[in-house]
Amino acid sequence: MKSYLMPVVIVVAVLIAATAVFAQPGERSRLRARPGKPGLRPEMLLKVADEIGLTDEQREQIKDTWASHKKSTIKLKSAKEEEQVDLETELASDSPNMKKVKSLILDIAEKNGELKYMEIEVMQDIKSILTDEQLEKLKNLREEFREKRQERIQEMRPGGPRMMPRK
Secondary structure, eight states: OHHHHHHHHHHHHHHHHHHHHHHSOOGGGTTOOOTTSOOOOHHHHHHTHHHHTOOHHHHHHHHHHHHHHHHHHHHHHHHHHHHHHHHHHHHHSSSOOHHHHHHHHHHHHHHHHHHHHHHHHHHHHHHHHSOHHHHHHHHHHHHHHHHHHHHHHHHHSTTSOOOOOOO
8 A cells, every 4th residue: 555655645746846836926927928918917017108108097007906916816825825735744644645635636726727817817907908009019019028138148149149030
């Protein structure tokens, strides 16, 4: 019985570590721009507010929407973290209750899904605050930024600037 338990514990521990690494992006990457989609990170939007023509009312709506989103995720993140501690504790025991382990893993996964949905929902809420013209300006700014960043990367590579094929 114990011969199969250790590999199961190791696999579950690796899954938990992967979840912690990939499912909880840091504050920097929250609502980051994704290829083909307008950047909707509130901090970035507010930095380019004048360039894309945000009104004072839109700025306030974006701030309020983001603050509301952050508040609504606090309890969910906290509950998820508590379950992760419970899971780690259960796995550290000499004979973990596999039903409890499975239940905790499923609960954590469900909370990760809810958090991801909430992230998408707030992006859509913020997007709905912007006009089509503002979204287009934002898209163009993102493309300019991407090109400048790519140029800086090329300059820092050994051998100097090189042309990289665009995808």
